Amino acid sequence: MKIRVWGARGSLSAPGPATVGYGGNTSCVEVELADGTSLILDAGSGIRELGQRLLGREQGELHICLTHLHVDHVEGLGFFGPLWRAGWKLRFWGPPSTTATLRERVSRYLSPPLFPIGLSEAPAEAVFEDAPREPWRIGSAVIEAQMVEHRGPTLGYRIEDEGRVLAYVPDHEPYLTAALGDEPKWISGWALAAGADLLLHDSQYTDEEYLGRLGWGHSSVTHAANFARAAGVRQLAMFHHDPMRSDRELEELYDQVADSLRRDQEPPLIAREGLEVILG
Amino acid sequence: MERKQPDLVLIVARSFATKLATPTLIIDANGNLVYFNDAASDVLGRSYLEIGTLHASRWQELFQPRTLDEEPLTAEQTPGGIALLERRPVHDSFVMRGLDGREREITVTAFPLFSQPDEVVGVMSIFWERPAKS
Numbered sequence A: 001m002k003i004r005v006w007g008a009r010g011s012l013s014a015p016g017p018a019t020v021g022y023g024g025n026t027s028c029v030e031v032e033l034a035d036g037t038s039l040i041l042d043a044g045s046g047i048r049e050l051g052q053r054l055l056g057r058e059q060g061e062l063h064i065c066l067t068h069l070h071v072d073h074v075e076g077l078g079f080f081g082p083l084w085r086a087g088w089k090l091r092f093w094g095p096p097s098t099t100a101t102l103r104e105r106v107s108r109y110l111s112p113p114l115f116p117i118g119l120s121e122a123p124a125e126a127v128f129e130d131a132p133r134e135p136w137r138i139g140s141a142v143i144e145a146q147m148v149e150h151r152g153p154t155l156g157y158r159i160e161d162e163g164r165v166l167a168y169v170p171d172h173e174p175y176l177t178a179a180l181g182d183e184p185k186w187i188s189g190w191a192l193a194a195g196a197d198l199l200l201h202d203s204q205y206t207d208e209e210y211l212g213r214l215g216w217g218h219s220s221v222t223h224a225a226n227f228a229r230a231a232g233v234r235q236l237a238m239f240h241h242d243p244m245r246s247d248r249e250l251e252e253l254y255d256q257v258a259d260s261l262r263r264d265q266e267p268p269l270i271a272r273e274g275l276e277v278i279l280g
Numbered sequence B: 001m002e003r004k005q006p007d008l009v010l011i012v013a014r015s016f017a018t019k020l021a022t023p024t025l026i027i028d029a030n031g032n033l034v035y036f037n038d039a040a041s042d043v044l045g046r047s048y049l050e051i052g053t054l055h056a057s058r059w060q061e062l063f064q065p066r067t068l069d070e071e072p073l074t075a076e077q078t079p080g081g082i083a084l085l086e087r088r089p090v091h092d093s094f095v096m097r098g099l100d101g102r103e104r105e106i107t108v109t110a111f112p113l114f115s116q117p118d119e120v121v122g123v124m125s126i127f128w129e130r131p132a133k134s
């Protein structure tokens, strides 16, 4: 599978000269499966440019896996080209809720007064489904979605395609569940990431910042590294960068993450717009 | 590698219990004891780290729960067992033997942990030792 990052920023878009290296768009990752199926992870502002690229291709079906409904993960839909062109079929997957369907929850953002046009006016065929509780197949891949520790119902995804594994857990505070220091199965998200070739994981805060933001739903860079160690992932990519973090500051945090990983793990990556990783 | 892991609701319930000063015990959907906190150690007579997770039949045997009239209770008849099987909260008192050998009368509030409207992943029991009768 081919993975391309279109947005790696967390919480709020952060364009400007200080962030031009890693990019200011919020969460969006494109995964092209071995059989050519297109999978999109989250619909942050990064999905706008991905949409422009997709419009150049033959119309078809796209799968959009939403981790949750926080604005930074859905805000790009209003400018996602294929949603606004007849002929495309978009299948959305997302976390379950006891109060509203996934379509209703996405519509809260894509409707007045937050957005001028309603989802019902979109010409593309859009289908919304709660992610199945058991692993399911999309194209050549097996997808697994599990609830993870964050504010509100939030999923992490595990995508296994031709024996290679991508884990995507952009908003996650596993530290809250790791207090006992016992078996890793008691750490939120562990099974999704266990043995993955690549883990895109929340790395929002410095250790100092985290102390004042305990319970806000995100990880410090050290917690991201500890989680990657516990799950035995081959490579960690720092993701969901804080909107206040400059390129230079991100690079300063990199060494701290690299030093916290095991020697048998690959050096980490800092996810940036345009980063491509091919697994398999 | 075995990748199975408990439901997030059970994981979070466990981490919540670590922070509670009230004795709290958690069983999973199969009735296995998966955690009790430090406050519960005082009542149960041993710490969780010493005991670890226990199969349903085993913890029943260790704590010997009985009614206040000394009738033995099966796992299904304890407040936690009823909460799990009948998917409802239960409040009751019974007698048990701590692992330090001391008999105790305890009062329990047990409630099922629903991860989905149709799925119970375990039971959380909060309990108090009743003052010894004079």
Ligand SMILES: [Zn+2]
Binding pocket: A010, A011, A027, A070, A072, A073, A170, A171, A240
């Ligand atoms: Zn986010």
Ligand SMILES: [Zn+2]
Binding pocket: A068, A070, A150, A171, A217
């Ligand atoms: Zn979020």
